[in-house]
Amino acid sequence: MSHQLGRVVSEILHQYFGEIVQKVGHDLFIYGSKPIPMIVKTTGLPRKQVVDSLRTLVKFDLVSFEPSFNEVVADYKLNPDNVLLLIRYPRYLLQIKTKFGSEAELLVEELLQQASCTASVLMVTVAAKYKDDKEKNITLVKLRDIFISIATARYIQQAPVADNSEVPSLEPVATIVPDIDVRQLAQAMATDTLADVNDNIYWKVNFDRFHQDFRDDIMVKAITRRIDENAGELMRLLLQQMYLSSAEWAAESNPTPALELRTAVQRADFTDCAGADCDRKLLQTHIDQYLRVLEESGAGFVRRSGESGGGLYAVRGRHAALQLLLDALDHCVTERLGSNAARIFRLIRTKKYIEEDDIQKHAMLPNKECKELTYKLLEEHFISIQPMRKAASSGAMAKAVYLYHIKLHHVAQSLRELCHRQHIDDVEETLTPPELSLLKDVEARLKQLSGAQLALDKNLFILNWYFMYPQ
Numbered sequence: 001m002s003h004q005l006g007r008v009v010s011e012i013l014h015q016y017f018g019e020i021v022q023k024v025g026h027d028l029f030i031y032g033s034k035p036i037p038m039i040v041k042t043t044g045l046p047r048k049q050v051v052d053s054l055r056t057l058v059k060f061d062l063v064s065f066e067p068s069f070n071e072v073v074a075d076y077k078l079n080p081d082n083v084l085l086l087i088r089y090p091r092y093l094l095q096i097k098t099k100f101g102s103e104a105e106l107l108v109e110e111l112l113q114q115a116s117c118t119a120s121v122l123m124v125t126v127a128a129k130y131k132d133d134k135e136k137n138i139t140l141v142k143l144r145d146i147f148i149s150i151a152t153a154r155y156i157q158q159a160p161v162a163d164n165s166e167v168p169s170l171e172p173v174a175t176i177v178p179d180i181d182v183r184q185l186a187q188a189m190a191t192d193t194l195a196d197v198n199d200n201i202y203w204k205v206n207f208d209r210f211h212q213d214f215r216d217d218i219m220v221k222a223i224t225r226r227i228d229e230n231a232g233e234l235m236r237l238l239l240q241q242m243y244l245s246s247a248e249w250a251a252e253s254n255p256t257p258a259l260e261l262r263t264a265v266q267r268a269d270f271t272d273c274a275g276a277d278c279d280r281k282l283l284q285t286h287i288d289q290y291l292r293v294l295e296e297s298g299a300g301f302v303r304r305s306g307e308s309g310g311g312l313y314a315v316r317g318r319h320a321a322l323q324l325l326l327d328a329l330d331h332c333v334t335e336r337l338g339s340n341a342a343r344i345f346r347l348i349r350t351k352k353y354i355e356e357d358d359i360q361k362h363a364m365l366p367n368k369e370c371k372e373l374t375y376k377l378l379e380e381h382f383i384s385i386q387p388m389r390k391a392a393s394s395g396a397m398a399k400a401v402y403l404y405h406i407k408l409h410h411v412a413q414s415l416r417e418l419c420h421r422q423h424i425d426d427v428e429e430t431l432t433p434p435e436l437s438l439l440k441d442v443e444a445r446l447k448q449l450s451g452a453q454l455a456l457d458k459n460l461f462i463l464n465w466y467f468m469y470p471q
Helices: 001-019 017-031 036-042 049-060 080-100 102-114 119-129 140-152 180-190 207-226 229-245 256-269 282-286 286-295 315-339 338-352 356-363 367-379 408-430 440-467
Strands: 063-067 074-078 156-158 202-205 302-306 310-317 383-388 397-406
Touching: 001 017, 001 049, 001 080, 001 207, 001 310, 001 408, 017 049, 036 049, 036 074, 049 074, 074 315, 080 102, 080 140, 080 302, 080 440, 102 119, 102 140, 102 156, 102 202, 119 140, 119 180, 140 156, 140 180, 180 207, 207 229, 207 315, 229 256, 229 282, 229 286, 229 310, 256 282, 256 286, 256 310, 286 302, 286 310, 286 397, 310 367, 315 338, 315 408, 315 440, 338 356, 338 367, 356 367, 356 397, 408 440
Parallel strands: none
Antiparallel strands: 063 074, 156 202, 302 310, 383 397
């Protein structure tokens, strides 16, 4: 794991949990899996502080543990990817509020803050917080109904339970939507006897369910921009049908018959449409044409895989991740080095292997500028160079030829590293002490940073989606 990832993880831990937890987390990042005595030794912290920090990190699923080689003590290991999810909490709250309303947002926000909680404690805590807020008008009945809705939709799930081994491990359990007695909760809330409520099932936020929404939203918006709102809506319906027969993150979904898509269009609620200009009647009338356009002009997101039932259509998750990665790389090159550099980058990607003279010939740029931009792309690790020997005539020296090409996996790793580095550098370089004394400037900077953070998080999401599939 990279130095820059360590910096951003350490910064996030400090921001959310303080210096002591940061020190323990950073120690685990550097040294890997370790037992408590070794953490105490390398951090110099008292054992109690180390244990308390580990308890917090395990509670929020930022550290995992397993028996050591002698199976007597536990080795603890940091999960950096889960630490990065902490900065994504506002997106989770916005998503759940958009789909289920403000009561769902309050429940998920409280659950994020507590990491895990029983349904009874969660609902009573939220109800007690807002019992005097007449504008929100929070009731236990509303909270019960919303809790059941988001649990059924898998935005929250039952937390894993510990087994009875010497060093207990956490075992996942199936989520069963509970039968909640509102009268019992109301009585417990009124008499402050919540401990008497028989509820020992703990719940946590299911981040993967949110990530599926983010993935679907990215794909739908990409199709909408490329074609139109009706095509975006058809893509959304195709993704919904995909979930009925395929694994959520399958590289390619099982095929969906066009007949099922026609039925889905007729039943669809167009108030949740991909765009404001969706037209149910137009999509119903020309669904065959839209499916053809989606296949031919939809960046390869959809593939026709058969003719039965009016045609079979599969969603290509791996290919979509690749295409969105390429778009992110093009945007990154343009932002850092300009549009002409992006033209050279796309040319090399198209040709796969190309000599320097051919770059200048096909890029249609002045030779000097073309050479400078090519070398800058090389310096920034967007492209690579491979020397080869060209066969020579008898008696002549073999000529060295240098071929430029793109190692996509390597470039994606570099872009992910860049996302980690920009988050830290932006905070350090823009929030100076003089700016903190000027409230208006600080607010403007914070808005700018929030926008930059959202953009970086989107790129990180696409990159992690790309790396999900084996190369």
